[in-house]
Amino acid sequence: MTTNSLAPIVTLLQQRAAISSEWMNEVLRVWMRMYPGLVNEDELRRQADALLKELAKLFSEHSGETPPDIGANSALGEIARELSADRAKKGFKPADTAQYVIALKNVLTQHLVSTLNETPASLTLCLRAVDGVLDRLSLLTFEAFVETRERVIAQQSLSLVELSTPVILLWNNVLLLPLIGVIDTVRARQLTERLLESITKYEASVTLIDVTGVPVFDTSVAWHIMKTIDAAQLLGSRIVMTGISPEGAQTLTKLGISFANVISRATLRAGLAEALQLVGRRIESTGGVHK
Amino acid sequence: MNKISVYVAAEFNIAEAARQAKLMASVLGFSSVQSYYIATAASELAANVFIHADGGMFEVSALTDRPGLELVVSDHGPGIADIEKALQDGYSTAGGLGCGLPGVQRLMDEMDIDSQPGQGTVVRARKWL
Ligand SMILES: Nc1ncnc2c1ncn2[C@@H]1O[C@H](COP(=O)(O)OP(=O)(O)O)[C@@H](O)[C@H]1O
Numbered sequence: 001m002t003t004n005s006l007a008p009i010v011t012l013l014q015q016r017a018a019i020s021s022e023w024m025n026e027v028l029r030v031w032m033r034m035y036p037g038l039v040n041e042d043e044l045r046r047q048a049d050a051l052l053k054e055l056a057k058l059f060s061e062h063s064g065e066t067p068p069d070i071g072a073n074s075a076l077g078e079i080a081r082e083l084s085a086d087r088a089k090k091g092f093k094p095a096d097t098a099q100y101v102i103a104l105k106n107v108l109t110q111h112l113v114s115t116l117n118e119t120p121a122s123l124t125l126c127l128r129a130v131d132g133v134l135d136r137l138s139l140l141t142f143e144a145f146v147e148t149r150e151r152v153i154a155q156q157s158l159s160l161v162e163l164s165t166p167v168i169l170l171w172n173n174v175l176l177l178p179l180i181g182v183i184d185t186v187r188a189r190q191l192t193e194r195l196l197e198s199i200t201k202y203e204a205s206v207t208l209i210d211v212t213g214v215p216v217f218d219t220s221v222a223w224h225i226m227k228t229i230d231a232a233q234l235l236g237s238r239i240v241m242t243g244i245s246p247e248g249a250q251t252l253t254k255l256g257i258s259f260a261n262v263i264s265r266a267t268l269r270a271g272l273a274e275a276l277q278l279v280g281r282r283i284e285s286t287g288g289v290h291k
Numbered sequence: 292m293n294k295i296s297v298y299v300a301a302e303f304n305i306a307e308a309a310r311q312a313k314l315m316a317s318v319l320g321f322s323s324v325q326s327y328y329i330a331t332a333a334s335e336l337a338a339n340v341f342i343h344a345d346g347g348m349f350e351v352s353a354l355t356d357r358p359g360l361e362l363v364v365s366d367h368g369p370g371i372a373d374i375e376k377a378l379q380d381g382y383s384t385a386g387g388l389g390c391g392l393p394g395v396q397r398l399m400d401e402m403d404i405d406s407q408p409g410q411g412t413v414v415r416a417r418k419w420l
């Protein structure tokens with residue numbers, strides 16, 4: 001057979017306006033309800049048009065029995081990737097993104113069934129080809145969606161790390177480093193860098209390290225904190241550690257860990273009093289309403 | 292659930308292992324200090340698997356015959372060449388504090404290490420209620 005056995009699909013795809021409008025109606029019906037304000041209808045129609053054009057090209061260039069394949073680097077793959085990356089960034093649900101390709105498949109299938117119902121052999125062949133190509137398109141779309149989401153999440157967690165390691169100037173020459181959450185290698189490095197910068201910038205002579213928010217105080221956390229303390233002391237800042245819980249203290253004893261050259265206070269409040277004393281200040285009552 | 296597994300492949304899995312151990316401990320009725328000990332021991336064992344063996348399996352399970360809790364880590368890493376040394380405070384082949392394994396021994400009631408050089412390591416640690 002020298003003629004393209006998938007010619008009916010090409011013919012169908014050449015009625016681009018009709019297919020596109022049916023397809024977009026289907027997609028917009030759901031998206032307009034779920035994501036009002038996030039859907040740009042004009043752009044969506046333009047993308048649909050481009051995608052249908054490429055699909056038509058794919059099927060028309062194709063001859064033979066096995067369904068055509070979409071390379072990840074083909075124009076079609078490119079469009080699919082762009083589309084779903086955009087959806088992922090806007091926070092679309094995976095299912096609603098997948099719906100995009102599924103809706104197109106439904107439209108094409110319906111048309112093929114109604115035009116080719118007299119020639120079952122040709123219908124079978126065409127349906128199988130549409131299935132194969134659009135399934136592949138689905139996968140590409142989904143892959144791109146997940147990839148983008150993962151990148152977004154990785155970026156978010158990076159900024160979370162930054163947000164979660166503030167260094168606070170409590171008083172002239174007194175810094176507070178409140179540690180909250182898991183201290184892993186990346187965070188430990190980051191908070192050490194920030195602390196050292198701040199010690200230099202504010203000429204801090206005392207640094208309070210509050211560990212109230214550290215969930216588990218194991219040897220690796222202790223090791224990270226010791227390194228931070230060493231570096232801070234090299235820059236001339238004294239360290240007051242606060243917030244070790246009774247459980248944490250007993251655990252550190254069992255682990256055989258002690259912090260040399262560090263003043264430790266149970267609470268941040270006691271630590272602050274200590275720190276102020278170290279810089280020759282103290283908090284005094286001014287005879288206000290509270291005693 | 293009386294057994295929870297965490298595959299330790301990334302650093303954040305260590306915290307997950309500790310969290311699961313702490314949760315299981317408090318569900319079983321360990322005191323808050325004991326739960327903290329168990330969570331820390333879990334963290335140490337999982338960290339060792341991550342650092343020294345490039346990943347492995349962590350499990351925490353409830354013991355029923357004699358009520359208690361067991362932590363098990365198993366890996367296919369390089370194994371521990373000298374177990375006696377590894378149990379000494381301050382011994383580390385990785386520039387760490389070297390207090391992890393001896394610490395686990397003190398934090399838990401029983402610990403045994405099964406390790407073949409080149410084959411991997413299994414560490415079990417139990418604590419009784
Ligand atoms: N799962 C393991 N696989 C291989 N070697 C291990 C493992 N766990 C512990 N070790 C060895 O035992 C030593 C002591 O462990 P540990 O007391 O936890 O100290 P650290 O982890 O700080 O080095 C390690 O330095 C390492 O050589």
Ligand SMILES: [Mg+2]
Pocket residue numbers: 219335338339387389390391392
């Ligand atoms: Mg260790």
